[in-house]
Amino acid sequence: MALLVLTTGGTLDKVYFDAKSEYEVGEPALPHVFNECGVLLPWRIDPLFRKDSLDMDDVDRKTIRRACEEAPERMILITHGTDTMCETARSLEGIGGKTIVLTGALAPAHFRVTDAVFNMGLALGAVQSKPPGVYIAMNGTVFLSGKVHKNRELGRFEALA
Numbered sequence: 001m002a003l004l005v006l007t008t009g010g011t012l013d014k015v016y017f018d019a020k021s022e023y024e025v026g027e028p029a030l031p032h033v034f035n036e037c038g039v040l041l042p043w044r045i046d047p048l049f050r051k052d053s054l055d056m057d058d059v060d061r062k063t064i065r066r067a068c069e070e071a072p073e074r075m076i077l078i079t080h081g082t083d084t085m086c087e088t089a090r091s092l093e094g095i096g097g098k099t100i101v102l103t104g105a106l107a108p109a110h111f112r113v114t115d116a117v118f119n120m121g122l123a124l125g126a127v128q129s130k131p132p133g134v135y136i137a138m139n140g141t142v143f144l145s146g147k148v149h150k151n152r153e154l155g156r157f158e159a160l161a
Helices: 030-039 058-070 084-091 116-129
Strands: 002-007 014-017 022-025 043-051 075-077 098-105 133-138 141-144 148-149 158-160
Touching: 002 058, 002 116, 022 043, 030 043, 030 116, 043 058, 058 084, 075 116, 084 098, 084 133, 084 148, 116 133, 133 158, 141 158
Parallel strands: 002 043, 002 075, 075 098, 098 133
Antiparallel strands: 014 022, 133 141, 148 158
16 A cells, blocks of 8 residues: 655745745655654655645646546645645545545744644545545544635634535
8 A cells, every 4th residue: 555645835845035035835845754754654756846826727736636547546645735725626526546635734844833744644644544535634634625615814724514
């Protein structure tokens, strides 16, 4: 049983450049987290993009979907920016026989105080235990795609009523 990790960028992978006084999407943080945590599950990474999710479009979502469909792995974890994570999750619905979990962070993984490591661990557990389908793992909860939204005002993901 192996895991495919698709990285697309987002806050989770952002780094601060002092000279520019701004954040940019850097190298994927997930390999460092998995290595530091001693993840034993075999996994491979395919870094698709380094984009803020607000810059993603339908062409990018088709690229993500194609990567999921063509992957031999049944378990797929996708790191993604939180602003359009729900839209991407919905675009992946209907891929049969695979458990796909999207996760991200509200603060970069390189920050001392961040939700990134917790969210990656939650997503790793979800991708191994949930039945085939598309899920979002954020804020200590695993949500089914189409049943969740990001509450920007409160800075968290919530189930739709």
